[in-house]
Amino acid sequence: MEFIEKITVMYVFYQICVFAILSLIDSARKDAILSKIKLINLGIVRFEHNQLFQDKEINVIESSYLHDNRLFVNKEDKGDIIEFLDVYKKYNSKEISENDYSFYLQNKLVNLQHEYEYLALEWRLSFLLRKLK
Incomplete structure (x- = not known):
């Protein structure tokens, strides 16, 4: 009986650690995407x-x-910001049309919202499912 108690306590401790670590990682990503x-x-x-x-x-x-290291942004995030600024500057200098700029913004928004919602899925709180999916 004592063995089962120890295993149960260790499993609960493991689950709490997994939940905390993965939740913090996903929260940081969600902050950058937001x-x-x-x-x-x-x-x-x-x-x-x-x-x-x-x-x-x-x-x-x-x-x-791009220059503030306090935000939770990685290279991909910085690349997205640089891309946005490049597209904006091209639109501002009339290198691309209003339609192309509008399409870029709306398409980017759909992709970012999908990525944000993906991070909220509950199965992401498992190391095994993260690797397999």
């Missing part, structure tokens, strides 16, 4: 109301997303 979703939504709102970003705002985006 920041990108906000940026894309700002681009959509500004596009719909014909309000371009000001140079000061672009500098804030670059400094806060």
